[in-house]
Amino acid sequence: MSGTDILSVDRLSMRFGGIVAVNDLSFTAQRGKITALIGPNGAGKTTVFNCITGFYKPSAGSMRLAHADGAVLKLERLNDFRISKLAKVARTFQNIRLFPGMTALENLLVAQHNMLMRASGFTLLGLLGFPSWRTAERYAIDRARSWLDRIGLLDRADDAAGNLPYGDQRRLEIARAMCTEPALLCLDEPAAGLNARESAALNELLLAIRADYGTSILLIEHDMSVVMEISDHIVVLDYGMKIADGAPQAIRDDPKVIAAYLGTGDGEEITAEGVS
Amino acid sequence: MGPDVAAPAPNQQPAMRGPGIAFILKKSFISAFVALILFSLMIGIRTLPSESGQLTYITRFPQLAAMVAIVFGGSIIVELLRQWWGPVDTLRIVPPQVQTGLGIARRLLAPMLLIFTFLVPVIFYDQRYILDLAILVLTYVMLGWGLNVVVGLAGLLDLGYVAFYAVGAYSYALLATTFGLGFWECLPLAGLLAACWGVMLGFPVLRLRGDYLAIVTLAFGEIIRLVIINWQSLTGGPNGISGIPRPTFFGIPLTPGENGLAAKLGIDFSPTHRIVFLFYVILALALLTNWVTIRLRRLPIGRAWEALREDEVACRALGINTTTTKLTAFATGAMFGGFAGAFFATRQGFISPESFTFQESALVLAIVVLGGMGSQLGVALSALAMIGGFELFRGFDQYRMLVFGIAMVLLMIWRPRGLIGHRAPSVFLEQSRAISSDLVKEGHG
Numbered sequence: 001m002s003g004t005d006i007l008s009v010d011r012l013s014m015r016f017g018g019i020v021a022v023n024d025l026s027f028t029a030q031r032g033k034i035t036a037l038i039g040p041n042g043a044g045k046t047t048v049f050n051c052i053t054g055f056y057k058p059s060a061g062s063m064r065l066a067h068a069d070g071a072v073l074k075l076e077r078l079n080d081f082r083i084s085k086l087a088k089v090a091r092t093f094q095n096i097r098l099f100p101g102m103t104a105l106e107n108l109l110v111a112q113h114n115m116l117m118r119a120s121g122f123t124l125l126g127l128l129g130f131p132s133w134r135t136a137e138r139y140a141i142d143r144a145r146s147w148l149d150r151i152g153l154l155d156r157a158d159d160a161a162g163n164l165p166y167g168d169q170r171r172l173e174i175a176r177a178m179c180t181e182p183a184l185l186c187l188d189e190p191a192a193g194l195n196a197r198e199s200a201a202l203n204e205l206l207l208a209i210r211a212d213y214g215t216s217i218l219l220i221e222h223d224m225s226v227v228m229e230i231s232d233h234i235v236v237l238d239y240g241m242k243i244a245d246g247a248p249q250a251i252r253d254d255p256k257v258i259a260a261y262l263g264t265g266d267g268e269e270i271t272a273e274g275v276s
Numbered sequence: 277m278g279p280d281v282a283a284p285a286p287n288q289q290p291a292m293r294g295p296g297i298a299f300i301l302k303k304s305f306i307s308a309f310v311a312l313i314l315f316s317l318m319i320g321i322r323t324l325p326s327e328s329g330q331l332t333y334i335t336r337f338p339q340l341a342a343m344v345a346i347v348f349g350g351s352i353i354v355e356l357l358r359q360w361w362g363p364v365d366t367l368r369i370v371p372p373q374v375q376t377g378l379g380i381a382r383r384l385l386a387p388m389l390l391i392f393t394f395l396v397p398v399i400f401y402d403q404r405y406i407l408d409l410a411i412l413v414l415t416y417v418m419l420g421w422g423l424n425v426v427v428g429l430a431g432l433l434d435l436g437y438v439a440f441y442a443v444g445a446y447s448y449a450l451l452a453t454t455f456g457l458g459f460w461e462c463l464p465l466a467g468l469l470a471a472c473w474g475v476m477l478g479f480p481v482l483r484l485r486g487d488y489l490a491i492v493t494l495a496f497g498e499i500i501r502l503v504i505i506n507w508q509s510l511t512g513g514p515n516g517i518s519g520i521p522r523p524t525f526f527g528i529p530l531t532p533g534e535n536g537l538a539a540k541l542g543i544d545f546s547p548t549h550r551i552v553f554l555f556y557v558i559l560a561l562a563l564l565t566n567w568v569t570i571r572l573r574r575l576p577i578g579r580a581w582e583a584l585r586e587d588e589v590a591c592r593a594l595g596i597n598t599t600t601t602k603l604t605a606f607a608t609g610a611m612f613g614g615f616a617g618a619f620f621a622t623r624q625g626f627i628s629p630e631s632f633t634f635q636e637s638a639l640v641l642a643i644v645v646l647g648g649m650g651s652q653l654g655v656a657l658s659a660l661a662m663i664g665g666f667e668l669f670r671g672f673d674q675y676r677m678l679v680f681g682i683a684m685v686l687l688m689i690w691r692p693r694g695l696i697g698h699r700a701p702s703v704f705l706e707q708s709r710a711i712s713s714d715l716v717k718e719g720h721g
Binding site: 053054055080081082083084085090091093097098099100101102103105106109110111112113114116117120123126127141145148154159160162163176177180184268 | 568571572574576577579580582583585586587589590591592593594595596597598604699701702703704705706707708709711712715716717
């Protein structure tokens with residue numbers, strides 16, 4: 001299982017008018033591993049994410065997603081919802097995007113839309129209450145229940161997602177992404193705004209996801225305690241270009257990385273966690 | 277609003293000092309000034325035809341002064357009352373006991389309303405006016421429920437809903453007068469054609485959001501009306517289509533004579549039979565709309581509509597095809613509009629473009645917004661209030677619009693998110709808890 005690439009990004013560039021947000025970026029993410037994408041603010045990490053998840057169409061370059069069954073998809077050819085539906089790439093957002101007026105349970109059911117749509121015979125069988133639909137609905141609710149249990153929100157299943165505390169919303173968004181049964185899970189700053197205890201819980205959750213589901217994870221993160229602890233591989237971006245790529249230990253000691261962080265005044269994060 | 281909120285302590289009154297006398301005077305002066313400007317033309321000057329037929333005017337300064345003084349004094353009293361009473365909230369006006377009572381009443385409201393509706397023709401059998409009004413109200417309930425799918429669930433602001441109503445009405449009228457098809461054969465066809473128009477409208481507006489979507493849908497409604505007016509050879513233009521067949525009781529006409537339903541049942545013919553029959557037809561159609569909508573909300577498509585209203589970007593990230601989701605919302609809403617249109621045509625027996633103006637779209641949208649977007653019961657109640665209530669104010673003669681407008685404004689102050697603003701979850705594990713309207717998004721188109 002290990003050793004094969006699930007995602008290979010090749011010479012990806014993204015330009016907005018005259019601004020080059022991502023410049024000739026190549027990296028790979030391995031199957032069943034946690035790959036972190038780090039870099040100072042404005043380095044183009046989220047732009048890379050938006051390209052991979054189909055929200056932007058890259059100006060140049062290719063992105064290949066290899067499924068376990070050998071199928072290879074060209075992500076740059078797929079657009080918005082097809083990335084999630086066909087390529088099985090799920091994502092979360094830097095600023096949480098739950099459905100605030102729907103309950104936690106409903107949020108997880110919306111994530112299973114495509115499976116439920118097929119089971120409901122594209123609404124027709126469901127409208128007439130066919131047994132196959134009822135079975136599928138029960139299955140979906142059970143899956144949602146098990147995820148709620150896993151993230152410790154079972155007792156808040158019927159509360160509006162917008163009413164949950166911030167940390168719970170973060171975890172619910174990850175659970176929602178996992179309910180789409182992704183091959184690759186892309187997390188945009190999952191630890192942003194979490195306290196130390198919540199960060200530790202997040203680490204556990206991500207490691208458990210990798211262990212139990214074999215889901216590969218691509219992660220943008222500023223919180224070095226998360227990045228260094230759980231990543232198998234780290235890619236460092238600065239000004240849209242890759243400046244380093246390797247195992248956490250190697251990245252920690254890489255002078256170019258330290259320079260990039262110190263240069264923008266963000267250095268204390270990496271030195272505090274990295275050197276001590 | 278919940279009963280768990282602690283009642284405000286009664287002894288906190290002296291602690292908060294209201295604004296001083298200067299503030300009250302300032303506010304009252306402003307009110308009086310506004311009143312002076314408003315009433316100077318409305319009351320201060322009156323036009324009269326003189327004996328020679330010319331228009332002259334007389335001034336009525338004492339009345340104007342009295343009016344301004346009333347406003348001045350009134351606003352002082354209102355301000356003092358407000359200070360004495362303290363901040364207004366639901367708990368102070370409605371004690372908890374009454375609230376629990378209201379809670380029970382609220383749960384019983386929908387079933388009671390349904391039973392009452394079924395009995396309307398029995399209770400008001402010989403009151404033709406009330407029966408006609410009830411049919412009208414139910415037509416708007418159905419239209420409101422249809423539009424609720426688009427606006428309330430999917431969050432797509434549609435100002436041209438009347439277009440689908442018109443397509444349904446003209447579909448039935450043309451199919452019936454040209455090909456001699458009956459009401460029951462035409463009903464699904466009318467719904468289908470309206471749904472097709474819904475998809476046709478949906479395609480160009482998929483990329484638009486919010487205000488832009490509203491403008492395009494408004495234009496679409498006008499286009500349909502203008503096409504109907506100008507396509508003389510097909511639609512009869514401004515003259516409309518007359519002689520539209522009345523509905524039959526599954527093939528048996530409701531007419532006097534040998535073949536009529538009355539003769540077959542062996543009872544005396546009465547024109548009220550047809551009204552009662554029409555009443556139950558529209559009631560059945562409205563309940564069908566309601567049933568389908570309630571079912572759809574529990575299906576993935578309905579949840580996807582609501583998710584779309586909440587956050588379109590997140591929908592796309594979850595692999596939901598937002599294009600087809602929006603189109604199905606438009607098509608579903610349009611289909612119900614088409615059914616209602618076909619019913620309208622068969623009830624009137626005559627249709628013309630005049631019945632399908634923007635006024636109708638605005639009215640149906642007002643019903644949905646007033647009822648609380650997404651709430652089935654709320655829409656039904658507000659249709660009753662808007663259509664039935666409007667008739668109720670008939671006694672006020674020329675002040676009807678004014679009274680109605682004030683009532684609307686007051687209601688929107690009291691309930692900014694509609695009569696029933698909270699959202700009921702479509703599915704629950706332990707207990708269904710209503711979701712406060714503060715959290716529920718209105719959609720961005």
